[in-house]
Amino acid sequence: MAGHDLPEGFRYLPAYLDRPAQEALVEDVRAVVAAAPLYVPQMPKTGKPMSVRMTNCGSLGWVTDREGGYRYQERHPATGRPWPAIPAVLLQIWKDVSGYPAPPQACLVNFYDGDARMGLHQDRDERTFAAPVVSVSLGDQCLFRIGGTARGAPTRSFRLSSGDLVVLGGESRLSFHGVDRIFPGTSTLLRNGGRINLTLRRVDS
DNA sequence: TAGTAACC
DNA sequence: CGCG
Numbered sequence: 001m002a003g004h005d006l007p008e009g010f011r012y013l014p015a016y017l018d019r020p021a022q023e024a025l026v027e028d029v030r031a032v033v034a035a036a037p038l039y040v041p042q043m044p045k046t047g048k049p050m051s052v053r054m055t056n057c058g059s060l061g062w063v064t065d066r067e068g069g070y071r072y073q074e075r076h077p078a079t080g081r082p083w084p085a086i087p088a089v090l091l092q093i094w095k096d097v098s099g100y101p102a103p104p105q106a107c108l109v110n111f112y113d114g115d116a117r118m119g120l121h122q123d124r125d126e127r128t129f130a131a132p133v134v135s136v137s138l139g140d141q142c143l144f145r146i147g148g149t150a151r152g153a154p155t156r157s158f159r160l161s162s163g164d165l166v167v168l169g170g171e172s173r174l175s176f177h178g179v180d181r182i183f184p185g186t187s188t189l190l191r192n193g194g195r196i197n198l199t200l201r202r203v204d205s
Numbered sequence: 206t207a208g209t210a211a212c213c
Numbered sequence: 214c215g216c217g
Binding site: 143155157 | 215216
């Protein structure tokens with residue numbers, strides 16, 4: 001069977017960041033995590049832990065827990081402090097690829113160990129969908145899956161590698177997407193392995 | 206339903 | 214065992 005078409009507005013920019021740029025960005029992420037420690041997010045209502053560990057930078061961060069559900073908030077749920085600033089390199093990437101006049105408000109940092117996955121979902125907790133979601137991959141490769149704007153629509157899968165960028169704009173802004181698996185040992189960027197995904201978002205128009 | 210698991 |  002031939003593959004399905006990718007959704008309109010979906011852009012895949014392989015090897016967008018070279019190795020030195022990836023290394024510099026990892027240092028920025030380490031600083032973010034030092035100020036805003038990774039935590040285990042919980043599913044709404046059930047409290048089931050997700051397999052990724054998570055933190056944010058920016059004026060707003062995406063969080064989820066049993067009681068409050070999916071939301072954006074100004075402070076780290078464990079420390080109560082404001083999120084650290086989005087690193088300058090990421091602000092520049094957003095300028096270069098988003099086509100949106102205002103800077104990102106949120107940068108979600110997801111850390112995947114070798115067993116972590118992310119089920120098919122939509123990013124729809126923002127108050128505007130006018131801006132794209134820009135995603136940066138660092139570390140081990142993953143199997144990424146993207147479908148349409150309806151839950152049951154056909155999906156396509158492909159590998160994302162360290163330094164790749166994905167832009168979910170246009171119709172693809174509300175496409176279901178997820179991470180089916182990590183391929184451990186496929187990158188030397190992170191000493192202890194794993195994958196980091198950074199997603200830049202605009203929450204308000 | 207941003208989770209998990211069984212099944213083909 | 215990997216993928217859908």
